[in-house]
Amino acid sequence: MAAVALSPDSRAKALNALRTVELDVLVIGAGVVGAGSALDAATRGLKVGLVEARDFAAGTSSRSSKLFHGGLRYLEQFNFALVFEALRERKLALETLCPHLARPVPFIYPMLKAIDRPYAGLGIGVYDVLGAGRGVPSHLKHLGRAKTVESFPSGDPKTVRGGIKFYEGQVDDARHTMMLARTAATHGAHVANSTRVTGLLRAGETVVGVSVTDLESGESFPIWARQVINATGVWTDEIHKMVGTQGKFRVRASKGVHLVVPRDRIKSETGVITRTEKSLLFMIPWAQHWIIGTTDTDWEYDLAHPSASAADIDYLLEHVNVLLTEPLTRDDIVGVYSGLRPLLAANSDSTSKLSREHAVASPVPGLTVVAGGKYTTYRVMAKDAVDAAVKPMNAAGGRVPASRTQHKPLLGAEGYHDAFRGRRDTAAQLKMSVETVEHLLGRYGTLMNELLSLIADSPELSEPLASAPGYLKVEAVYAVTHEGALHLEDILTRRTRIGIEVPDRGEGAAAEIAPLVAPILGWSTTETLEEIEAYRLRVKAERESQMQPDDPSADATRLSAPDIRTDEHRST
The missing domain is CATH 3.50.50.60 (FAD/NAD(P)-binding domain)
Structure with missing residues (x-):
């Protein structure tokens, strides 16, 4: 088909x-x-x-923790059926439905107190048994302090007494x-x-x-x-x-905030999952970055643009820094995103x-x-x-x-494993780096050939974006020609992750991408400039909202930017 x-x-x-x-x-x-x-x-x-x-x-x-996981917290509720169901779905996703978009990732659950090991070890042990053969390696390991710090060099040995290593699945949700x-x-x-x-x-x-x-x-x-x-x-x-x-039933919105920091700011071979007094805290490897989250607080404001406040950011920094020898600061943060969990209320x-x-x-x-x-x-x-x-x-x-x-595997999944095994030969044939081929396979699977066709027609599209070199120009064009993107924010925040992965949060990329996609979307010169300005104002409002002390002020600040999907920003 x-x-x-x-x-x-x-x-x-x-x-x-x-x-x-x-x-x-x-x-x-x-x-x-x-x-x-x-x-x-x-x-x-x-x-x-x-x-x-x-x-x-x-x-x-598009704003989750980007994990296919069974839900460790449900073991505490003895909800084994829900955990088993989730682990079964994790296996399906990783092995059959979308192996090009999802992959196993190792995690450590650090022991911070002596009492943690028997309590957490039992829970994660049950989790591992339930998940045996469920899409990720079943290699639960108990690590002492030395082995934990060897795997997690940025971990503070005065705080981290040991750890339990296990696996979860990661996915690019958007x-x-x-x-x-x-x-x-x-x-x-x-x-x-x-x-x-x-x-x-x-x-x-x-x-x-x-x-x-x-x-x-x-x-x-x-x-x-x-x-x-x-x-x-x-x-x-x-x-x-x-x-x-x-x-x-009705649905209650709960806000979850995540921070994105460069990979070199935390030295670790694995992700980290620990517990705070309010929620689980994840430190998740994400290409050249770490995703750190999440919060869990009621949200009663705008549903389309949930905002992270200064209090949310401080909360996450405070709790992740408990584990680290070199604390993170706001200057380390390159991206922030907030999502709303749809929790059921009776x-x-x-x-x-x-x-x-x-x-x-x-x-x-x-x-x-x-x-x-x-x-x-x-x-x-x-x-x-x-x-x-x-x-x-x-x-x-x-x-x-x-x-x-x-x-029914998703598009790009069929033939992916063979394509990945042959990635070095493909790189040599295309005169691309192996890293570039791996990047394309990990985002498009066997649909990579559609991008290669665009490059064949316009060789300049094989060049990296100057302002976001982790992505090729062809990816921005393909987002419009094949993936339904209609606006710059669609490309920068969902088809790619430029909006949370570069320090300027995609402002430079917006100016670079707009001329590439304007002819395809039928934008006039005026509309192209309006798209760039609308994205700039979005970034400005998000940055300023993240400096506000609480949810009401953060929400009001974020909503000061025009919404690209209304006529308010359009010229007449």
Whole structure:
């Protein structure tokens, strides 16, 4: 099956189909669960639409800790079923579904007190046993102080008494979510980002579709569907308001903040996971950087642009510095990002204790709501949502097949292992460095050939970006021609990670990339300059918000920047 490109032309065709075709299933929200639901429904042979108000993975699904993991904290709740389910999904992702986007990563759980070893050792030991054969090496090791510091040289030997080494899975969440959407499109789904749902269409009590607005053109139109799935995460309650009913559960937003620092500031062969009084603290290797997180605090402000405050940053620095011989300072931070976890809260006793587990409900006929859960178990959530949505079809005599996604690798996955084994020969043939080939394979898998075709037509695209040399110019162009990016922020914050990986947070790259993609997106000279300025103001507002003492002031400061997906910044 030939891969469908998410290009400006394919988006226009998808919007036209959404206007004119009655769908079996329309999914609202292209985070990981929504994109996964669209893929699940499309691979069952259904007529499927997927609409997203902003960009693929623009919310929670681009701002996670970037791990496929079982959830150590659930062992404390004796929730073995949830842990086992997550570990099974981790194996599927790493070995079958997306090995080009996910990989095993070793971690150390440091012992800070004598009592830690029997307590943590038992828990991680159970975790390791449950995860045996689950996609990562099963090599649990207890390390003494000397061996721990040998593996983690930046660890303070006065604090770190030893450690337990084990493995987790890592994933580029935004690329993975986008690839789910693109794979869904390849299986026939009509996929459109920048398409906001503004209302539900009803026939009596039954939901029969939605009203949407194309945020790029301003055009509004109806989409008709036999079933609608609301997979909007922290925006779930907004759709509930359109229904006019509270439903069995509501979603509470919890903010998680992460810092990004250069790799050379912390010397360690492994990641580190430890516990604070409020949450787990991760120190995660991320190419040439470390990701340090996370916080866990209620968030009651803007959902599209959650802001990290000075208090959040100070909290993370304080706790990570407990472990380090050379403390980190604000000057070490090159990037900061904040995401919102969609935690379930009960509206009745029957849905208490939902926590991070997901729930599926149908508050009115024609509408299915899925919420909660965790990134690792997105596929199970998607399956459950589609199962619930197609129940009326089966009851009416239809025979909708069961979920097939456990056997459907994402685009770029098939042939990846062979391609990676042959990377040195490929590098020699292409006259590229082995590191460049590994970089491309790790982001695109066997779809790397599509980028090579663009380079063949325009050899200058093989050059690195001057302001972000970890990426090639072709990657910015490909983000628009094949991956659905419509704005500079899509390219800089999700298709690449330039916005959190370079000290200027992508301002230089914005000016460098804009002329490359403007002709493809049809931008005038004025619109190109507006895109660059909008990104600059976004960065400025984010930096200033991170100096504010608390959430209200951080939120107000972040919202001072124009939103590229409104008309407020456009010239008239």
